[in-house]
Amino acid sequence: MALTEIGMKRIAVIGGGITGITTAYTLAKRGLDVTVYEKHRYAAMETSFANGGQLSASNAEVWNNWQTVMKGIKWMSRRDAPLLVNPKPSWHKLSWFAEFIAAIPQYEKNTTETARLAIAARDHLFAWAQEEGIDFDLKKQGILHIYRDKAGFDHAEKVSRLLAAGGLERRSVTPEEMKSIEPTLAGNYYGGFFTESDSTGDIHKFTNGLADAIKRLGVKTCYGHTVTELSADERNAWVTAHDGTEQSRDTFDGVVICAGVGSRGLAKKLGDRVNIYPVKGYSITVELDDEASQKAAPTVSLLDDATKIVTSRLGDGRFRVAGTAEFSGYNRDIKDDRIRPLTRWVEQCFPGVCTRKVVPWAGLRPMLPNMMPRVGPGRLPTVFYNTGHGHLGWTLSAITAELVAESVTVDSR
Numbered sequence: 001m002a003l004t005e006i007g008m009k010r011i012a013v014i015g016g017g018i019t020g021i022t023t024a025y026t027l028a029k030r031g032l033d034v035t036v037y038e039k040h041r042y043a044a045m046e047t048s049f050a051n052g053g054q055l056s057a058s059n060a061e062v063w064n065n066w067q068t069v070m071k072g073i074k075w076m077s078r079r080d081a082p083l084l085v086n087p088k089p090s091w092h093k094l095s096w097f098a099e100f101i102a103a104i105p106q107y108e109k110n111t112t113e114t115a116r117l118a119i120a121a122r123d124h125l126f127a128w129a130q131e132e133g134i135d136f137d138l139k140k141q142g143i144l145h146i147y148r149d150k151a152g153f154d155h156a157e158k159v160s161r162l163l164a165a166g167g168l169e170r171r172s173v174t175p176e177e178m179k180s181i182e183p184t185l186a187g188n189y190y191g192g193f194f195t196e197s198d199s200t201g202d203i204h205k206f207t208n209g210l211a212d213a214i215k216r217l218g219v220k221t222c223y224g225h226t227v228t229e230l231s232a233d234e235r236n237a238w239v240t241a242h243d244g245t246e247q248s249r250d251t252f253d254g255v256v257i258c259a260g261v262g263s264r265g266l267a268k269k270l271g272d273r274v275n276i277y278p279v280k281g282y283s284i285t286v287e288l289d290d291e292a293s294q295k296a297a298p299t300v301s302l303l304d305d306a307t308k309i310v311t312s313r314l315g316d317g318r319f320r321v322a323g324t325a326e327f328s329g330y331n332r333d334i335k336d337d338r339i340r341p342l343t344r345w346v347e348q349c350f351p352g353v354c355t356r357k358v359v360p361w362a363g364l365r366p367m368l369p370n371m372m373p374r375v376g377p378g379r380l381p382t383v384f385y386n387t388g389h390g391h392l393g394w395t396l397s398a399i400t401a402e403l404v405a406e407s408v409t410v411d412s413r
Helices: 018-029 066-077 091-102 104-132 150-165 175-181 203-216 260-269 291-296 336-349 390-409
Strands: 010-014 033-038 083-085 143-147 171-173 191-195 220-223 226-232 237-242 247-252 254-257 277-287 301-304 309-314 318-327 358-367 374-377 383-387
Touching (some): 010 237, 018 203, 018 383, 018 390, 033 237, 066 083, 091 104, 091 277, 104 150, 104 390, 143 150, 150 171, 175 191, 203 220, 254 390, 260 358, 309 336, 318 336, 336 358, 383 390
Parallel strands (some): 010 254, 143 301
Antiparallel strands (some): 143 191, 171 191, 277 318
16 A cells, blocks of 8 residues: 555655655655655765766666676786775675676666666756756766777677667767867777767765755754664654764654665665675866866766776866776775776876876765666565665666655555
8 A cells, every 4th residue: 555545644764865865855845754864964975975977878788797797807806907806705795796697687678777767867857956956067068988999889889779779869979079079088099979968967066955955845854863773564664863962763654765885784674685785986086276177178078988987077177087896895995096097097088187186085886786776665565765776876866766756655555
């Protein structure tokens, strides 16, 4: 039975990143009484803080293919590899990789479905930003995927057909056309693919702008509150949280888990299995303090297939460069040998950009083995999930928030 049909009015949302804040927004817009719990003092302080910035349907290809597996094995001895797997075994890691391999037969279907979701997300996100007056350095100048060899380009052609099945148009471009699209790009390339409908923006600014909007809608925001206990039955959910001084316990009609890499542990408390693994990603924000650097930095967003590096221009004064995937558990350390390749890439591809002032960052992407987010009900009728978006949380957040809100208010159980 739908939650509204059984009198569900009060909903707790666990997590104040992009998925938690968008979920709170969609629930509040439907008239529900929403409370957000976030352990940090502000919204968007973890994975939603300094990601690559791309709203990229063109990056919808899931990783579940044998090519990814072979590259991961080959790169295990390279500290600066785009994909790095810590060989130290754990049951969590082993079970995740076993399920990752088991999902390879769904590679084409999941890639196409991810593209479809990413396209659907755009309209919601842009409409919210306009309605709430959120400035987040949005650039609607497309995303250019660049390839250094024929093998990479040929694989991209196959991916383009899967993306097209999901409704995405992207076109192949020659090296000469690449230079006309982004004149500042240096180096030699085999070719590229350009998606004009993709865009970029600052996830941290957007999330905080929407966090202000949910307050205006009456959402209670419990920042600085760590959830210490969580339970539920057929009719209620109970959240126990600590604010550093005292502990409180509140009763709700339902709960939505949007806790990123913390979702796995919370799901276990509720009797559900959500096998999220934390995959660390890194970024640098290059401060473009001088006019020469501002002119030498790209305005069109890029994805370099060989290095798995993505870029976004955030306003005139910042250039975000992000990439790499590291399977090393819940370690959040920022490692120099993972940051240096990002800085070196900037110096090679955009030699006119000064890299004297670079701000490094690392975050943990919440990834499920099939690379698809968990969106919808759990085992109990009072429990819902919107989590596990991996590297596409920013891209998919608006549509999955709409889907989970619809599930909370409409779906028949």
